Amino acid sequence: MAVPSRIVTVGDVITDVLAVLAGPLATGSDTPAEIRFTGGGQAANTAAWLGWLGSPVTLVGAVGDDEAGRTGLAELTDLGVHCAVRRCPDAATGTVIVLAHAGERTMVTERGANLRLTGADVDAALDAAPDARHLHLSAYTLLDAGSRGAGQRALAAAHERGLTTSVDAASAEPLRRVGAATFLDWVRDVDLLLANSDEATVLAGEADPGTQARSLATSVRYAVVKRGAEGAVWAGRDGTVFESAARRVRVVDVTGAGDAFAAGLLAAWVSGADPVEALERAGEAGAVAVSTVGARPAR
Numbered sequence: 111m112a113v114p115s116r117i118v119t120v121g122d123v124i125t126d127v128l129a130v131l132a133g134p135l136a137t138g139s140d141t142p143a144e145i146r147f148t149g150g151g152q153a154a155n156t157a158a159w160l161g162w163l164g165s166p167v168t169l170v171g172a173v174g175d176d177e178a179g180r181t182g183l184a185e186l187t188d189l190g191v192h193c194a195v196r197r198c199p200d201a202a203t204g205t206v207i208v209l210a211h212a213g214e215r216t217m218v219t220e221r222g223a224n225l226r227l228t229g230a231d232v233d234a235a236l237d238a239a240p241d242a243r244h245l246h247l248s249a250y251t252l253l254d255a256g257s258r259g260a261g262q263r264a265l266a267a268a269h270e271r272g273l274t275t276s277v278d279a280a281s282a283e284p285l286r287r288v289g290a291a292t293f294l295d296w297v298r299d300v301d302l303l304l305a306n307s308d309e310a311t312v313l314a315g316e317a318d319p320g321t322q323a324r325s326l327a328t329s330v331r332y333a334v335v336k337r338g339a340e341g342a343v344w345a346g347r348d349g350t351v352f353e354s355a356a357r358r359v360r361v362v363d364v365t366g367a368g369d370a371f372a373a374g375l376l377a378a379w380v381s382g383a384d385p386v387e388a389l390e391r392a393g394e395a396g397a398v399a400v401s402t403v404g405a406r407p408a409r
Contacts, residue, residue, distance in 0.1 A: 366405025
């Protein structure tokens, strides 16, 4: 049996302070919640789900030389992730406060040491991973000027080495701040762009998901619009469009569901699956993610 190809994920490693609210947020007052400190960060979450799925995976990132960084890397290692993550003595590990309720989550972010990621970190990790076939970049790395150089170098280095590439669009508000045209220029000609419905609206305008996916696929080889409980749409530059339905499960917490979806999609597609099968595997991973609290799979 062929050994699965290694996927390299590049981007944030975060500590999530996750509050699953019992009801709508009572602004200026108290709202009961279940609160946990868990691992987070888009690139780290995707790597964790890839490890859980059995795919060889390397995570490239930066954390503080602190307890949060050490705990986060230990969890990822336990999940099968090879961590090419630099420890920064002069910065704290990034932290995000996540408020989750009714199938939505709102995040308050301090990226911390993630802003110290450099192109040299990416090159060193790729040099040490000759079996890598694909590079997956979290757009958070591009959307912040402090780490943008590392994100741009990641895509260039992957191209130089003949790796396929994917980018997760990350978050609607930062996309809105940099502008759709600028972002799409940064990711032009990557093999696969993933965006949720809000992100797709920022990048492709108000339209049905199929139209959004086709519009995005004029800038990249393939585009996938993630629609949560409504499934997903895949479109290619050649005009092909595929749709998939979501699995019907009880939703506990949507934190990290998009990252699990990305992991399922990449694990299948990089191994040669067609778009229909890749979307199916993505949906399965996403269904597991929304059924549990937190952004990572159980160890």
